[in-house]
Amino acid sequence: MASTPRSGMVRINPWILVALAVYAVAGLTGIVVLLSPTMNNRMTDTDLTSTFLHPLSPGHPLGTDSLGRDLMWRLLGGLGVSICVGVGVALISIVLGLALGVFGGFFGRTASFATGLVVDVTWAFPAILLAIVFAGWLGPGLPAVVLALALTGWASFAVIVRGEMLSLRERDFIAAARVLGVSRLKISLTHLLVSLFPVTMVVSVFFVSTSIVAESGLSFLGLGAQPPTPSLGVILAEGRDYLSQSWWPVILAGALLTGLVLLLNALADNVRDRFDPRSRRLQ
Amino acid sequence: MRFALQRLAYAVLVLFLASVVTFFSMRVTPGDVTASIVNVATTPPEVVEKLKEQLGLNLPIWQQYWNYLTGMVTGHLGVSLVTKLPVTTLIANSASYTVILAISAFFVAFGLGVPIGVIAALNRGGWFDRVALAVASFFLAIPNFVLALVAVLVLGLQLRWLPVSGSTSWKNLILPALILAAEPCALTVRVGRTAVLEQLSADYIRTLWARGIRQVRIHWIHVLRNSLSPIISLGSIQVRTLLGYTLIIEVIFRWPGLGTQLVNSILHRDYPVAQALALLLAAVVIISSALTDLVYRWADPRVRLSGSEAA
Amino acid sequence: MTAVSTGVVPPAGSVSTTLVIEGLEISTVHVGDTRPLVTDVTVSVGSGEIVGLVGESGSGKSLTALACLGLLPHGVRVTKGSITLDGKTVTAASEQELRSLRGPKIGMIFQDPMTSLDPCFRIGRQMVEALTAHEQVSKDVARKRAIDFLGHVGVPEPAKRFDSFPHELSGGLRQRVTIATALLLDPHVLIADEPTTALDVTTQASILQLVHRLRDELHMSVLWISHDLAVVAQLADRVAVMYAGEIVETGDTQQIFAAPKHHYTRGLLDCATHRHRGEPFGFIDGSVPEPTEWATGCRFANRCSFADSACLQHPEVTGSQQSGVRCHHPRGGGATS
Numbered sequence: 001m002a003s004t005p006r007s008g009m010v011r012i013n014p015w016i017l018v019a020l021a022v023y024a025v026a027g028l029t030g031i032v033v034l035l036s037p038t039m040n041n042r043m044t045d046t047d048l049t050s051t052f053l054h055p056l057s058p059g060h061p062l063g064t065d066s067l068g069r070d071l072m073w074r075l076l077g078g079l080g081v082s083i084c085v086g087v088g089v090a091l092i093s094i095v096l097g098l099a100l101g102v103f104g105g106f107f108g109r110t111a112s113f114a115t116g117l118v119v120d121v122t123w124a125f126p127a128i129l130l131a132i133v134f135a136g137w138l139g140p141g142l143p144a145v146v147l148a149l150a151l152t153g154w155a156s157f158a159v160i161v162r163g164e165m166l167s168l169r170e171r172d173f174i175a176a177a178r179v180l181g182v183s184r185l186k187i188s189l190t191h192l193l194v195s196l197f198p199v200t201m202v203v204s205v206f207f208v209s210t211s212i213v214a215e216s217g218l219s220f221l222g223l224g225a226q227p228p229t230p231s232l233g234v235i236l237a238e239g240r241d242y243l244s245q246s247w248w249p250v251i252l253a254g255a256l257l258t259g260l261v262l263l264l265n266a267l268a269d270n271v272r273d274r275f276d277p278r279s280r281r282l283q
Numbered sequence: 284m285r286f287a288l289q290r291l292a293y294a295v296l297v298l299f300l301a302s303v304v305t306f307f308s309m310r311v312t313p314g315d316v317t318a319s320i321v322n323v324a325t326t327p328p329e330v331v332e333k334l335k336e337q338l339g340l341n342l343p344i345w346q347q348y349w350n351y352l353t354g355m356v357t358g359h360l361g362v363s364l365v366t367k368l369p370v371t372t373l374i375a376n377s378a379s380y381t382v383i384l385a386i387s388a389f390f391v392a393f394g395l396g397v398p399i400g401v402i403a404a405l406n407r408g409g410w411f412d413r414v415a416l417a418v419a420s421f422f423l424a425i426p427n428f429v430l431a432l433v434a435v436l437v438l439g440l441q442l443r444w445l446p447v448s449g450s451t452s453w454k455n456l457i458l459p460a461l462i463l464a465a466e467p468c469a470l471t472v473r474v475g476r477t478a479v480l481e482q483l484s485a486d487y488i489r490t491l492w493a494r495g496i497r498q499v500r501i502h503w504i505h506v507l508r509n510s511l512s513p514i515i516s517l518g519s520i521q522v523r524t525l526l527g528y529t530l531i532i533e534v535i536f537r538w539p540g541l542g543t544q545l546v547n548s549i550l551h552r553d554y555p556v557a558q559a560l561a562l563l564l565a566a567v568v569i570i571s572s573a574l575t576d577l578v579y580r581w582a583d584p585r586v587r588l589s590g591s592e593a594a
Numbered sequence: 595m596t597a598v599s600t601g602v603v604p605p606a607g608s609v610s611t612t613l614v615i616e617g618l619e620i621s622t623v624h625v626g627d628t629r630p631l632v633t634d635v636t637v638s639v640g641s642g643e644i645v646g647l648v649g650e651s652g653s654g655k656s657l658t659a660l661a662c663l664g665l666l667p668h669g670v671r672v673t674k675g676s677i678t679l680d681g682k683t684v685t686a687a688s689e690q691e692l693r694s695l696r697g698p699k700i701g702m703i704f705q706d707p708m709t710s711l712d713p714c715f716r717i718g719r720q721m722v723e724a725l726t727a728h729e730q731v732s733k734d735v736a737r738k739r740a741i742d743f744l745g746h747v748g749v750p751e752p753a754k755r756f757d758s759f760p761h762e763l764s765g766g767l768r769q770r771v772t773i774a775t776a777l778l779l780d781p782h783v784l785i786a787d788e789p790t791t792a793l794d795v796t797t798q799a800s801i802l803q804l805v806h807r808l809r810d811e812l813h814m815s816v817l818w819i820s821h822d823l824a825v826v827a828q829l830a831d832r833v834a835v836m837y838a839g840e841i842v843e844t845g846d847t848q849q850i851f852a853a854p855k856h857h858y859t860r861g862l863l864d865c866a867t868h869r870h871r872g873e874p875f876g877f878i879d880g881s882v883p884e885p886t887e888w889a890t891g892c893r894f895a896n897r898c899s900f901a902d903s904a905c906l907q908h909p910e911v912t913g914s915q916q917s918g919v920r921c922h923h924p925r926g927g928g929a930t931s
Contacts, residue, residue, distance in 0.1 A: 120297045120572070121304060124565035126527030132549045133308055213426045217531060220428050236432060243436055250436060254429040262424040486709035492665055493704075494724040494775070495696035508714045 012270050019263050023079070030080030033073065034230070042073040044228040052246045065235070065249050066242045078230040079256060085146060085224075085231075086212030092150040093207050094200065097157030102192065104158065105165020115162055119155045127152040127214055128221075135223045142215075145224040149214050157203055164196055198275030202268050209264035216257055232257050287577055294573040301565040302355060305558050306348050355562060363548075363556050370559050373544065381540030385529055387460040392467035392521070397514065400475025405502060407480065415472055422469035427528055431462045431535050459536045463528055467521050474517045478510035485509070512579060519575030523568050612680070613639040613662065613700070613783045613815060619674035620657050620666065628673065631885050632657050632839045635675070636911070637817075639783060644809060644816040646830030646847070648823060648862070652882045654839040655819045659785045661685070662817075663702055664692040680782060698728050701776035705788040707768035711760035718756030721775045728779060740778060747774045748804055766797035770804065777808065783815045790825060802829055823862055827851055832916070835859050838883055838893040845917040853926055855919040857898045892922065 033039045047068030055063040055071075062072040104115025131148035138144045168191055218224040219233030227234060232253050239249030342350075362369055403415040422430075438458065482488065483506060491501050533542035541560055548556035620632040632654035639645045649655045660666050662677050664684060677684040679700055687695070696702075704710045712720060721740040722733060731739075737756070744752035747770045760768060769789055776784060786805075790798040802825065809816060820826050826833055826847070833850045835843040835858065843856040854860045861878040880897040889895060891906040898905070904922045911918045 117297065117300065120569070121300045123523060123572075124297065124301045124568045125304070125561070126523065126530065126564070128527050128530050129545070129561060129564065132546060217426060217428055221531065221534060233428075236429065240432055240435075243432070247436055250429075250432050254425075254433060257429055258425045261426065262420070265420065265424055486704065486706060487712045489665065490704060490710045490772070491712070493663055493696055493702040494727065494779070495693045495698070496723065496727045497693070500723075500727075505712050505715075509712065 012274065013266070016263060016267050016270060019259075020267065023083070023260055023263065026076055027080040027083040030073075030076035030078065031084060032080075034077045034080060040077075042070055045069060052242070054246075055248055055252075062252060063246070063248055065238055066246070071235075071249060071252065074230040074235055075232075075252060075256060078232040078235050078253065079260075081142075081225055081229065081231045082212050082216055082233070082257070083260075085142060085215040086208050089146055089149040089153060089211040089215070090204055090207035092146075093153030093211075094157060094204055096150065096154035098161055098200075100154065101158040101161020102165055102189070104162040105168075112162065112166065115158065119159055122152060122155045125152070128218065131218050131223050140223045141226050142224055142229075145215055145218045148218075149211055153207060153211065157200075157207070160199060160203070161192075161196060164199075165192055168192055168195070198272075201275070202272045205264055205268040205271060209261050209268070212264075213257070213261060286580065290573050290576055294569050297569050298562075298566055301569065302352060302562055303348075305561040305565065306351055307344075351558065355559070363553055370555050373556060374541070374559060374563065377539055377541045377544045380538060381529060381533070381542060383456065384459055384463065384533070384538060384540060385525060387456060388463035388467070388525065388529075389521075391460060391464035392471055393514075393518070395464075396468040396471025397475050400472040401479050401502075401507065401510075403472065404476040404479035404483065412476075415476075419469040419472045422465045423473070425465075427462055427466060428531055428535060430465055431458075431532065434458055434462055455536075455538070459532050459538055463525070463532050466528070467525060470521070471514065471517060475510065475514055478513040479506055482506045482509045515575060515579050519572050519579075522571040522575075526564060526568060612641065612678075613817065614678040615658065615662070615675070616678070617675035618658065618661065618672065618677065620654070620661055620670060621673045622669055623671050623673070624669065629885055630673070630839065631670065632661075634911075635836070635841050637834045637841065637844070639815045639817050641782075641815055642809070642813045643832065644805075644818055644830045646826035646833045647817060647819045647836060648821065648826050648833060649836035650821050650882050652838075652884070653836040655836050656787055658836075659702065659787050659817065659819055662783075662785055663696050663700060664689075665696075665702075694728070697724060697776075697779040697781065699781055700783045700785065701779060701781035702785045702787065703769070703772045703776050703789050706792050707765045707772065707789075708792070710772060711768060713760055716757050716759055717763070717771050718758075721756075721771075721778060724775050725778055740774070743774045743778050744771065747771075747777070747808070748800070749774070764797075765793050766801065769793065769797075769801055773801075773804070773808075777812070777814075780812075781814070783817065785817045785819070787819045788821070791820070791822065798825070805829065823851075835862070838888055839885060840893065840920065841911065841918075842894065842920045843918070849917065855913075855924040855926060856894075856921050857900055857925065858894050860925060861897075 033042065045068075047064070049068065051064060051066055051068045053060050053064040053068075055061065057063060060070050060072065062070075062075065064071055065074065100115055100118070104112045127148055130151060131145055134144035134148050135141075138147070215224055216231065216233035216236070219231040220237045221233075222237065225231035225234050227238075235249055235253040236257075239246070239253065243250060363373060366373070399415055403412040406412050425433075435458070488501060488506065491505060529540070530542035530545065532538065533540045534546060537543070541563070545557065545560040545564070547553075548560060615635055615637045618632060618635040619630055621628045621630040635654075635658055637645065637647065637658075647655050647658070657666065657670070661672055662679070662684060664687065666672070672685050676686070679695065682691075682695070682699075684692070684695065684700075711717060715723075718737065718740055721743075722736040725731060725736045725739065726733070741752045741756050744755060749755050749767060749770050755763070755767075755771075760771075763771065772789070790801050793801065805816065805818075806829070808814065818826065818829055830847050833843075833845060833847050834841050835850070835856065837858050843850065843854065843859050845855070850859060851863065854863060858878070865878070878897055883889070883893060883896075890908060892898070892901065892909050895901040895905040900923050902923070907922070909920050909922050911920045912924070913919055
């Protein structure tokens with residue numbers, strides 16, 4: 001009765017992929033130039049004679065900042081740094097979350113309780129706090145930020161993994177397979193990874209998005225990338241001090257960052273729809 | 284009732300572990316507070332040693348932890364190593380600022396978010412729904428410090444409507460509170476909308492229609508009541524992220540709350556203040572999470588029968 | 595504006611409170627595209643009668659029921675025919691009028707007792723709410739009447755149960771509560787959409803007993819929808835069989851079960867009846883077609899062993915409304931249209 005649902009798989013919106021590719025290329029360019037000893041001076045050379053140049057000035061398509069550094073190159077470099085850190089942290093969080101989730105889900109009630117406890121203790125401290133502490137310990141910089149973000153990021157994923165693991169243990173086919181003599185851990189892991197795949201995809205995209213924002217935020221506060229290394233957060237912080245004189249560093253960096261987050265969120269929604277079309281009904 | 288006690292006992296356990304973490308994480312870092320009080324380079328080492336002894340930094344670490352723990356429980360939070368003021372005084376001064384900010388943001392977020400989400404769901408597909416969703420997506424994407432900067436730029440500097448830092452009048456509260464509320468509000472709109480939509484197609488709603496009950500009543504009493512659970516559990520997650528954001532917002536707008544104080548105390552290795560504040564922060568998160576669990580059980584009577592799994 | 599229902603003779607001396615469905619067609623309506631889901635349904639329920647509407651899932655029986663209350667889902671509409679309740683045309687009524695009809699004039703109970711009550715409110719409160727939506731009574735009076743009715747439908751300790759939450763009651767009890775709430779409003783017609791399907795056999799039996807008793811006491815009309823022939827056999831005075839969105843046979847319960855005229859009905863009976871040990875269970879080859887797959891001729895033809903070229907023509911109903919069949923080659927002889 002009633003109307004038939006739309007049939008066919010939901011494909012990932014091609015526009016999203018195009019935009020992602022653009023961002024990826026830009027970020028990659030930024031990283032390459034940043035790491036190359038010969039070229040990275042474009043991002044760091046100060047030129048006090050041409051400070052606060054507007055966008056579309058000759059030689060500086062996006063203008064310059066308070067120290068005369070070319071904004072376009074700094075934005076590219078900053079984008080690269082932010083993306084790298086974001087993806088790196090997301091990866092670590094996923095791996096850690098998987099490991100602890102499996103542990104908590106598979107090895108009985110004590111393990112489950114212990115994992116839950118660790119999760120709750122982790123949850124009690126916002127990442128920013130940890131970042132500040134690590135900044136005090138290791139000195140401010142990207143390592144401190146990465147450590148802080150990774151240590152706080154895994155928790156939510158671990159809970160999901162653990163839940164799935166727990167429910168899998170109860171299932172009948174595990175018992176059936178055991179009769180055939182296969183190790184219980186092996187069965188569970190295989191099925192776990194397969195059933196968790198869609199969730200992991202969606203969660204990964206979200207993690208990347210939140211990590212990028214977190215890194216930018218921490219760099220904005222001065223705890224992350226240290227000058228002269230560019231990061232979108234650093235550019236925002238520098239631009240803020242001179243907001244009344246030049247608005248474009250803030251707007252440009254902000255737009256770039258927001259655009260990336262919007263993109264990743266749209267991608268996550270898309271990926272989720274692809275794997276679970278039921279949730280489309282409510283959108 | 285039994286569940287409530289269990290839940291609170293668990294919260295205490297977590298809090299205890301959190302205290303261990305806060306204490307030892309600070310001590311592990313190199314450098315200590317003496318550098319913030321005297322200039323180590325020019326002061327003779329014996330004086331520095333004497334200072335350390337005075338501050339109790341020479342005691343074995345376990346003793347220091349024990350003092351700290353007992354102090355926390357009894358309310359003797361010690362004295363700031365830098366300013367010599369009692370920690371409790373310092374906290375009291377800045378706590379009120381943070382609480383005002385957080386509560387204002389909370390009310391804006393839920394006070395705006397829930398009705399908008401509900402109305403959007405009831406008008407599903409209509410213009411209100413589409414606009415609300417688009418705006419929510421935007422505010423969910425834009426990082427709050429970027430939003431803060433844009434707001435400062437547009438509202439503060441260009442239009443000169445609102446002050447952008449300090450805390451001299453209630454007007455100073457507007458920008459920080461709104462920015463802080465933006466993301467939670469957007470999330471509440473989305474979650475509330477989804478919750479309402481799910482309820483609208485539920486079987487019991489059909490029963491209510493078949494009994495000839497007014498639409499207004501069905502929507503605003505039955506549907507809303509049943510939509511509460513997801514919204515409430517959202518509230519719990521929100522507290523955590525809200526706390527983290529409050530720190531940033533306070534720093535950006537130079538709002539003299541616990542956030543700015545915490546940041547400063549850590550950077551200066553002012554242990555008593557830093558530890559007390561960090562633990563306070565953790566306590567707020569832990570307790571609010573426990574409270575939310577309890578409220579959730581009240582809101583959804585079905586959960587009362589089955590025990591919920593320990594977090 | 596009374597629709598004249600062919601062949602219905604109300605019992606002498608009673609008021610002819612009836613539910614009359616005439617030539618009903620229900621379709622999904624999208625932009626520029628109308629697909630029928632239910633076609634040419636004509637059924638009526640007389641005063642004090644229990645009429646069983648039988649069919650598998652997908653036959654359109656639930657839609658027909660929902661249409662009687664004006665509760666068709668979004669995008670689905672009545673496109674032909676009419677439904678009349680006590681002489682009042684439901685299909686042409688405004689939402690306001692419908693709201694006043696739902697409950698006091700026509701009630702409906704649904705299939706799944708687990709999900710048909712609001713889980714967040716106590717059942718007593720929901721009953722009072724239903725009553726006060728239509729009558730001006732005080733909460734206390736309403737409460738008393740509700741508790742009375744709970745006892746009437748066989749709920750033990752009704753005053754205590756009044757304050758229970760739905761999840762605290764078993765499925766059988768919940769259905770009793772649902773029935774009680776529907777009857778509290780004293781409707782002229784009650785539509786029951788598979789209310790016992792989700793219950794176990796013993797609970798089912800007790801609910802059926804209850805309905806029998808209530809029908810006798812309250813002289814109520816019931817349209818009982820089910821896919822379960824055994825239930826319908828016990829309960830109904832008359833039966834209408836639906837297949838693929840249309841009525842294929844109507845008649846007295848005894849007559850239908852003893853000598854079914856439509857081959858589908860025969861098939862259903864074969865499936866349901868006990869066989870002696872050693873005999874195979876009956877079954878009908880194939881499956882119920884979706885509305886998009888309906889044949890232009892007889893919709894059952896592709897599964898019928900008696901189909902021939904005549905069946906490429908869509909059959910009309912022959913016989914009276916009381917006892918009719920939609921078939922070119924009905925069992926036991928009879929006119930082909």
